[in-house]
Amino acid sequence: xxxxxxxxxxxxxxxxxxxxxxxxxxxxxxxxxxxxxxxxxxxxxxxxxxxxxxxxxxxxxxxxxxxxxxxxxxxxxxxxxxxxxxxxxxxxxxxxxxxxxxxxxxxxxxxxxxxxxxxxxxxxxxxxxxxxxxxxxxxxxxxxxxxxxxxxxxxxxxxxxxxxxxxxxxxxxxxxxxxxxxxxxxxxxxxxxxxxxxxxxxxxxxxxxxxxxxxxxxxxxxxxxxxxxxxxxxxxxxxxxxxxxxxxxxxxxxxxxxxxxxxxxxxxxxxxxxxxxxxxxxxxxxxxxxxxxxxxxxxxxxxxxxxxxxxxxxxxxxxxxxxxxxxxxxxxxxxxxxxxxxxxxxxxxxxxxxxxx
Numbered sequence: 001x002x003x004x005x006x007x008x009x010x011x012x013x014x015x016x017x018x019x020x021x022x023x024x025x026x027x028x029x030x031x032x033x034x035x036x037x038x039x040x041x042x043x044x045x046x047x048x049x050x051x052x053x054x055x056x057x058x059x060x061x062x063x064x065x066x067x068x069x070x071x072x073x074x075x076x077x078x079x080x081x082x083x084x085x086x087x088x089x090x091x092x093x094x095x096x097x098x099x100x101x102x103x104x105x106x107x108x109x110x111x112x113x114x115x116x117x118x119x120x121x122x123x124x125x126x127x128x129x130x131x132x133x134x135x136x137x138x139x140x141x142x143x144x145x146x147x148x149x150x151x152x153x154x155x156x157x158x159x160x161x162x163x164x165x166x167x168x169x170x171x172x173x174x175x176x177x178x179x180x181x182x183x184x185x186x187x188x189x190x191x192x193x194x195x196x197x198x199x200x201x202x203x204x205x206x207x208x209x210x211x212x213x214x215x216x217x218x219x220x221x222x223x224x225x226x227x228x229x230x231x232x233x234x235x236x237x238x239x240x241x242x243x244x245x246x247x248x249x250x251x252x253x254x255x256x257x258x259x260x261x262x263x264x265x266x267x268x269x270x271x272x273x274x275x276x277x278x279x280x281x282x283x284x285x286x287x288x289x290x291x292x293x294x295x296x297x298x299x300x301x302x303x304x305x306x307x308x309x310x311x312x313x314x315x316x317x318x319x320x321x322x323x324x325x326x327x328x329x330x331x332x333x334x335x336x337x338x339x340x341x342x343x344x345x346x347x348x349x350x351x352x353x354x355x356x357x
Contacts, residue, residue, distance in 0.1 A: 041226075061097055093141035104315050140333055276302075
């Protein structure tokens, strides 16, 4: 018994050391700064204003997906944001697209997936997740309506002259913010891109210097402190969960009997993909924890199709989130939401597994 306990603890420790040495400095830390900048500097009303029930779907859905891509939050953290945009008048379809996209395909999730599982897998994840987010929103809107009865009207419009002044000032502020975010993104991609070590260091130092100069030139001390504060909130919230999740993943990988996953989920079948999806739906792992779990499952013989099915479902919906979402969109829409996720993710796993082998 003691030998078994030591073995699984060593497995968890080894997984944690491997993760920290390979991914923290070049992947997670830059992404935390990006997420903090988005939350602190980017005006939320710019997004929510265009997601209302009267907005064109050709504008509302792309914006909701883009907002989800930029917000590095897990399924539990996205719930108050989802409730907020619903209360501000967002249509049910764009709100659900936002709810789906943020945990599944945010910047942290995709960067981490690419660095750990490969960019072919990360590309499939982001393409399918975005497609599912829009499709689920459109289907539920078509079947149940736009959900206007649950939305509250937005703020009164500004007078024309004041609106023009506010629009001009907002446009001027958005330009530096957008440029600043692009520079931070460049830090992330240089840090995770495969290139000679010396070139990477030179590139990172140059970009970090540029981030400092842009911050000094464009933002007040209060804005900078808000950015750093939001970054710290992301780091202290997500990183401990990641540490625990990665350690547990290492323990599970060591504790599972040889051939267990390979025998149950080692083939690209409907059964294997469905079981993988249901495991993702009814278990809860904070965002990014599903990535080391997936790496462990892959090393233990899980087929690529079921693995992708699990990855598409796990961060998006869980039992806690189902209970909260039901409060804002009703029982029927929630059941349809979970059903569509289950069907789409199972089919996606089958299709991807057929081509990926």
